[in-house]
Amino acid sequence: MGKILLxxxxxxxxxxKSGSSPVTITTLKSIGGNTESMSMADVSGLADATLVxxxxxxxxxxxxxxxxxxxxxxxxxxxxxxxxxxTSRTAVTIAVTLPGSIVDNFLSWTGYISETSTPELIAxxxxxxxxxxxxxxSY
Amino acid sequence: xxxxxxxxxxxxxxxxxxxxxxxxxxxxxxxxxxxxxxxAVYQGVDxxxxxxxxxxxxxxxxxITVTVVALTRASCQTISQWIRQIILANAxxxxxxxxxxxxxxxxxxxxxxxxxADATDDQARSTTIDIIGNYxxx
Numbered sequence: 719m720g721k722i723l724l725x726x727x728x729x730x731x732x733x734x735k736s737g738s739s740p741v742t743i744t745t746l747k748s749i750g751g752n753t754e755s756m757s758m759a760d761v762s763g764l765a766d767a768t769l770v771x772x773x774x775x776x777x778x779x780x781x782x783x784x785x786x787x788x789x790x791x792x793x794x795x796x797x798x799x800x801x802x803x804x805t806s807r808t809a810v811t812i813a814v815t816l817p818g819s820i821v822d823n824f825l826s827w828t829g830y831i832s833e834t835s836t837p838e839l840i841a842x843x844x845x846x847x848x849x850x851x852x853x854x855x856s857y
Numbered sequence: 858x859x860x861x862x863x864x865x866x867x868x869x870x871x872x873x874x875x876x877x878x879x880x881x882x883x884x885x886x887x888x889x890x891x892x893x894x895x896x897a898v899y900q901g902v903d904x905x906x907x908x909x910x911x912x913x914x915x916x917x918x919x920x921i922t923v924t925v926v927a928l929t930r931a932s933c934q935t936i937s938q939w940i941r942q943i944i945l946a947n948a949x950x951x952x953x954x955x956x957x958x959x960x961x962x963x964x965x966x967x968x969x970x971x972x973x974a975d976a977t978d979d980q981a982r983s984t985t986i987d988i989i990g991n992y993x994x995x
Binding site for chain 1: 907908909910911912915916918959960989991
């Protein structure tokens, strides 16, 4: 009988691809799912009555992360660090540790920060959050 | 006991007009029989936790109801306005009762009237006030 997993208890780290120590992503609220998609090339011949397709290129996809905006000075704010990775085109690896028995780094993505968004400001009960997107790439 | 209710109660009790506006005091949920009017009672209504992905609590959102009871509608109105002003003065992030309170909101207000079941035929006017707060427990 298989066991299930819940996301609660999940942690994640970020490290520059060029080498440094992994740093825990703090105030993490959620991680979006990633979809890897294989584009299919049409290799049908003129005589084929049915489309014939062959796998072409794999798009490793993107992963979106949502964090609460941490109330610390701008200079040491995680949001600024992530923005820095984006503007400096720094390749990073983000690895997830799930709460169960699955080995660490079972979910791990390498690429570039392609998008960052500032918090939406509403007079309500929701804490400020921001999102950033990692576009997977081996470049 | 509702933590938000404790915070709000502390705010009211600390105000200089507390003994004038609420000579009967403010107590949790029920009022002692034979007490002095006007008085107020409070109770927690809803408490929601907002969590980080790692399972730790980021902050809590809580709603409480404060019921003001007086002999006249005007008295109820005066007291509810007094409470509203105190909540508005503490609407944004502050340390209250030793906790970080991110926001306080005076949300709903409703008026009621009912007869005491003590054969006196006195009518009590009451006003219920909902207050919503966001706070960090530690």
